[in-house]
Amino acid sequence: MPGASLINGVAGNLLSIEDRGLAYGDGLFETIAVHNGRAQLLDLHLQRLQQSCLRLAIHIDRAALNLEIIDILKSAQPQGCDVLKIIITRQSGQRGYAYADGTSNRLLQLKPNTTNYAALQEQGVRLRFCTTPLAVNPQLAGMKHLCRLENVLARAEWHDECIYEGLMLDTQGFVTEGVMSNIFLVKDGMLSTPHLDRCGVAGVMRECILSQLAPKLQLVVSVDRLLPEHIHNADELFICNSVIGIVPVTAVAAFNKNIGETTRLLQQAMHDALYV
Missing domain, CATH: 3.20.10.10 (D-amino Acid Aminotransferase, subunit A, domain 2)
Known part of the structure; x- marks a missing residue:
């Protein structure tokens, strides 16, 4: 299926096996409808994401994320429907549940939406x-x-x-x-x-x-x-x-x-x- 994916701004789909999102579900996600290349209700999605990151003490680079959203939306269908998924995970650190800091990974994936909603x-x-x-x-x-x-x-x-x-x-x-x-x-x-x-x-x-x-x-x-x-x-x-x-x-x-x-x-x- 055509689409695009970015990890910390770089095209790809590989993530460290030590990522805390994989190990513990230590992270958050947003699923966003994209219509004619425009992400719907984006402000509300980013507001919820920011508030949740604060609650979990995960640092998110909003400036970098905003640029990555603009970048990946260039792959959206000009006259169609897509789904943008944003995943934020706390980066790997010391072994165990404790974490050294709240730095994060940013994963973005864009796929065409084929369901007739x-x-x-x-x-x-x-x-x-x-x-x-x-x-x-x-x-x-x-x-x-x-x-x-x-x-x-x-x-x-x-x-x-x-x-x-x-x-x-x-x-x-x-x-x-x-x-x-x-x-x-x-x-x-x-x-x-x-x-x-x-x-x-x-x-x-x-x-x-x-x-x-x-x-x-x-x-x-x-x-x-x-x-x-x-x-x-x-x-x-x-x-x-x-x-x-x-x-x-x-x-x-x-x-x-x-x-x-x-x-x-x-x-x-x-x-x-x-x-x-």
Whole structure:
């Protein structure tokens, strides 16, 4: 598959076996939609990355990263869709969990996107609940760190092609997120999404909805502790991330859902903000 990759600004795909991202998952990543050569919601992605690096005491050379993003986007399809993945890992140092300093490696990879997300956004998708729980750990909550084994185990729970995504609960039974997405519900005209202060990934599209799209549409929105029954009783549901956009949910297990007006309004606002 055509594409491009950079490691610390140099074309290539080889990394030291001693890299702490490989050894311990000691690092972070961002997955960014690229449309017609432009990285979508790039400021929000870099803001989350910077904040997470500060929390993990990983030093990131933002000036170098910015130049590398410009460089690798030159390989993007001029009239197409690509996906840019940025991985930041803490560089190898002394043996063991302790680290000498917070210097980092920057890995960038650009690949064409061949999935028809427009069809998913129009038709909607079916979900299921996963049995793999998310551990509660506020120190890691919200970050898109490299330790994603819970999500790997959750995704292995189903092979039915009719199911697009699984919803994950934390160890106390609260709905937290999808395996690779965030979840929103609409009930009596109010938009709600789970708290992510104890676990889960604070997605960039989720942040865009909360801080930009919902206020623009004057939608009432809340961040709550949600239980499975809230999902079952919702008037509308949709999932989101920065690559798939906003995708309606037509069923969760045996509970069918309609694609409602609020979901369509948010989809149109997203399209107007990103593609017009």
